[in-house]
Amino acid sequence: MRLKEIIRLLDAVVITNSRDSEAEIEWACATDLMSDVLYYSRGNSVLITGLAKQQAIRTSDIADIKVVVFTRGKEPDTQTIELSRKKKITLLITPYSMFTACGKLYEKGLRCCPE
Amino acid sequence: MKIDKTYEGSFHIVGGDFSHAGEASTELKTILLSAGVEDEFVRRVAIATFEAEMNIMIYATAGILRYTISPEEIRIIAEDMGPGIENIELAMQEGYSTAPDWVREMGWGAGMGLPNMKKNADTFRIDSVVGEGTKVEMIIRR
Numbered sequence: 001m002r003l004k005e006i007i008r009l010l011d012a013v014v015i016t017n018s019r020d021s022e023a024e025i026e027w028a029c030a031t032d033l034m035s036d037v038l039y040y041s042r043g044n045s046v047l048i049t050g051l052a053k054q055q056a057i058r059t060s061d062i063a064d065i066k067v068v069v070f071t072r073g074k075e076p077d078t079q080t081i082e083l084s085r086k087k088k089i090t091l092l093i094t095p096y097s098m099f100t101a102c103g104k105l106y107e108k109g110l111r112c113c114p115e
Numbered sequence: 116m117k118i119d120k121t122y123e124g125s126f127h128i129v130g131g132d133f134s135h136a137g138e139a140s141t142e143l144k145t146i147l148l149s150a151g152v153e154d155e156f157v158r159r160v161a162i163a164t165f166e167a168e169m170n171i172m173i174y175a176t177a178g179i180l181r182y183t184i185s186p187e188e189i190r191i192i193a194e195d196m197g198p199g200i201e202n203i204e205l206a207m208q209e210g211y212s213t214a215p216d217w218v219r220e221m222g223w224g225a226g227m228g229l230p231n232m233k234k235n236a237d238t239f240r241i242d243s244v245v246g247e248g249t250k251v252e253m254i255i256r257r
């Protein structure tokens with residue numbers, strides 16, 4: 001799914017982005033548990049999480065995740081925003097809950113990282 | 116930097132310091148990427164090292180992360196001064212965690228860290244002495 005499609009479907013606010021909005025994102029991973037991200041995710045995915053903290057960005061950088069979405073309109077602190085900018089991770093905020101955000105993306109064909 | 120010989124290095128990790136958590140693994144990842152090794156290999160190394168780094172940061176007072184990069188593989192040794200692990204078999208189980216609340220609030224404590232290191236490493240070894248510390252040794256081949 002294209003990045004711009006993700007942004008549109010989630011009515012997301014773009015906090016940081018250094019990526020072409022036409023970029024293709026292959027998979028999605030949704031969790032608040034960082035070790036689950038590291039265990040189950042693939043590179044070039046979007047992470048949907050309620051953990052609006054630096055840890056989510058650090059973990060995504062390690063796991064080659066390109067796009068991070070914070071759910072329920074959670075605002076990250078400045079360090080978190082700085083880190084995502086430095087790591088060239090696209091950071092989005094969606095007003096939707098994790099369940100709804102996942103449902104919207106799934107409906108349009110985005111799928112979970114295969115195990 | 117092309118990997119034509121052996122490179123060694125180490126990082127010191129301070130327990131309880133979430134603000135710098137992951138910096139050692141991030142730096143190692145940068146070193147490997149600049150050496151031009153395959154992304155998938157770098158990803159496995161970064162994940163295994165990050166889990167080891169986080170465990171030191173969370174459970175130990177201090178620790179050291181040492182690496183040896185050679186053309187065919189990387190060896191990582193994560194050694195800490197900490198409480199040690201009483202029952203290693205139990206700690207290795209997926210989902211087992213003793214992480215306290217302050218750690219869970221930061222997204223850790225799924226009980227997947229050690230299984231994840233084992234999954235990404237070709238050779239995985241863990242030794243621990245209660246009251247002294249823990250040593251994890253991993254070899255990841257390209």
Ligand SMILES: Nc1ncnc2c1ncn2[C@@H]1O[C@H](COP(=O)(O)OP(=O)(O)OP(=O)(O)O)[C@@H](O)[C@H]1O
Pocket residue numbers: 035036166170171174175195197198199200206207211212213214222223224225226227228229230249
């Ligand atoms: N270096 C260590 N020193 C002391 N105890 C440790 C150490 N590493 C792991 N443990 C113990 O083993 C348990 C399991 O570790 P593991 O990394 O698999 O999961 P976790 O750290 O609890 O959660 P996660 O890694 O998924 O965030 C820990 O909860 C802790 O009790």
Ligand SMILES: [Mg+2]
Pocket residue numbers: 166169170224227228229
């Ligand atoms: Mg752990």
